[in-house]
Amino acid sequence: MIDRIRTLLSGHPMIPLDFSALSDDANLYDAGLTSFASVQMMLALEEEFDVEFPEAMLTRRTFASLANIAEAVSQITRKAA
Amino acid sequence: MNVVSKIEAAAPAAAVEAPAERMRRVVAVAVEHGDAVDREGRFPAETVEALKRERLLSVAIPAEYGGEGLGTAAVADLIAQLAQACGSSAMIYAMHQIKTSSFVMHGTGSEWHRAYMRRIAAEQLLMASATTEAGIGGNLRNSICAIEVEDGRFRLTKEAIVISYGNYADAILATARRAPDAASSDQIMVVIPNDANRTIDRTVVWDTLGMRGTCSDGFHLEAVGNAAQIFPKPFSEIAAQSMLASSHIYWAATWFGIAADAFNRAQAFVKAAARKQTDGTLPPGALRLAEAAAKLQEMKGHLMAAIHRFDAAQVDAARGDDAALSSIGFAAEINALKVAASEKAGEVVRIALLVNGILGYKNGTPFSVGRHLRDTASAPVMISNDRILSNTATLLLMSRFDTSLGG
Numbered sequence: 149m150i151d152r153i154r155t156l157l158s159g160h161p162m163i164p165l166d167f168s169a170l171s172d173d174a175n176l177y178d179a180g181l182t183s184f185a186s187v188q189m190m191l192a193l194e195e196e197f198d199v200e201f202p203e204a205m206l207t208r209r210t211f212a213s214l215a216n217i218a219e220a221v222s223q224i225t226r227k228a229a
Numbered sequence: 230m231n232v233v234s235k236i237e238a239a240a241p242a243a244a245v246e247a248p249a250e251r252m253r254r255v256v257a258v259a260v261e262h263g264d265a266v267d268r269e270g271r272f273p274a275e276t277v278e279a280l281k282r283e284r285l286l287s288v289a290i291p292a293e294y295g296g297e298g299l300g301t302a303a304v305a306d307l308i309a310q311l312a313q314a315c316g317s318s319a320m321i322y323a324m325h326q327i328k329t330s331s332f333v334m335h336g337t338g339s340e341w342h343r344a345y346m347r348r349i350a351a352e353q354l355l356m357a358s359a360t361t362e363a364g365i366g367g368n369l370r371n372s373i374c375a376i377e378v379e380d381g382r383f384r385l386t387k388e389a390i391v392i393s394y395g396n397y398a399d400a401i402l403a404t405a406r407r408a409p410d411a412a413s414s415d416q417i418m419v420v421i422p423n424d425a426n427r428t429i430d431r432t433v434v435w436d437t438l439g440m441r442g443t444c445s446d447g448f449h450l451e452a453v454g455n456a457a458q459i460f461p462k463p464f465s466e467i468a469a470q471s472m473l474a475s476s477h478i479y480w481a482a483t484w485f486g487i488a489a490d491a492f493n494r495a496q497a498f499v500k501a502a503a504r505k506q507t508d509g510t511l512p513p514g515a516l517r518l519a520e521a522a523a524k525l526q527e528m529k530g531h532l533m534a535a536i537h538r539f540d541a542a543q544v545d546a547a548r549g550d551d552a553a554l555s556s557i558g559f560a561a562e563i564n565a566l567k568v569a570a571s572e573k574a575g576e577v578v579r580i581a582l583l584v585n586g587i588l589g590y591k592n593g594t595p596f597s598v599g600r601h602l603r604d605t606a607s608a609p610v611m612i613s614n615d616r617i618l619s620n621t622a623t624l625l626l627m628s629r630f631d632t633s634l635g636g
Binding site: 175177178179180181182183184186187190191201203204206207208209 | 370407412413414415463465469551552555556557558560620623624626627628629
């Protein structure tokens with residue numbers, strides 16, 4: 149899951165982070181993630197996994213690291229299944 | 230018994246009188262000097278001295294560090310009270326309180342910051358902020374300058390194009406990149422006391438339409454010091470969890486107070502005119518007064534709702550659940566408060582001017598609202614409303630509007 153997310157976000161022109169250099173738990177905000185880029189990230193994830201993040205998950209913490217994102221996406225897909 | 234004596238020992242002797250009562254005396258000072266501060270564009274030294282004398286600079290600091298532990302609503306009330314006398318003084322007091330909230334929410338994990346909070350209370354120190362910098366285009370979540378830390382010491386040089394009351398503050402809280410090789414948004418905040426370890430040289434003079442007494446000059450700032458002066462939390466967290474909300478709430482409280490005073494002047498004008506009319510008619514501006522009252526009420530309702538939301542989120546955060554505080558929806562709501570309050574304050578003052586007519590337009594009458602008009606003109610440009618709206622537009626892609634009325 150994390151690898152799929154890493155690949156997806158690495159190829160995104162609007163998210164200027166070097167995901168190959170970031171560990172699963174690295175804080176993406178500290179690495180330069182802006183609120184604009186985090187929205188782009190959410191939109192890309194929703195498109196890729198065909199899901200919609202519920203309001204309760206739309207916090208800074210959800211998008212703070214690749215591990216957090218993977219956890220959130222798997223939670224949503226589990227619920228949808 | 231032990232608990233009681235502990236509480237008594239922690240409470241400062243001067244704090245027996247209610248803060249609002251002490252602020253009333255400060256307001257009297259601010260009323261006396263407000264016009265001169267505005268005309269001369271000078272620091273409201275008498276008012277700030279009175280704030281210190283009344284120990285009002287430490288009201289929001291927890292009692293265990295020598296303060297009075299006031300919450301957001303109580304602090305906002307004090308700001309609005311002062312704003313009815315002098316917009317510049319109130320904005321200075323508001324900015325000090327925003328910096329205080331950073332200490333209270335993000336400084337308790339560090340011995341240095343806990344000790345400095347005790348000093349703020351004991352010595353009534355005034356805090357200022359150096360977040361803006363030449364070249365960042367107004368986005369305070371970016372820094373060009375970087376702090377350099379070596380062997381427990383730091384060194385920082387910053388081209389701060391705005392430090393409100395920088396020449397008069399007892400300490401400046403400055404942002405910078407965490408290290409020379411850090412990303413522009415990977416920032417820290419450091420406390421720089423006004424001592425031999427820092428120099429500030431004025432590079433830009435604050436000569437403006439309004440808020441003239443804030444003396445928000447630009448400075449070349451150089452400082453060295455103990456690395457422990459750096460806040461233990463990253464600035465991204467401080468900005469999102471305390472600064473954004475406290476800034477917009479305390480700024481809005483300032484604008485609300487200014488607008489309320491303009492409203493009071495218009496109301497006094499209408500009453501005076503009504504008394505002169507024997508046929509029971511009201512002056513033509515009377516209808517406008519009702520319109521202004523509705524707008525003032527909207528401002529108040531919005532502000533109170535935001536304070537309520539922030540306080541609830543802070544209570545959750547204190548219990549270890551910061552989901553509400555860091556939610557996208559909360560950020561969008563707080564942004565909306567800034568935009569709405571800044572626009573509405575100007576509208577209320579403009580209506581008051583229409584009501585008061587030429588006596589409102591002239592300086593030095595009991596109905597003058599010129600200073601109110603100029604002071605509130607700063608509101609939509611103090612972090613541009615357009616910048617905030619475009620940020621909110623982005624946030625709205627990832628949040629839904631909360632339609633709950635609290636039932």
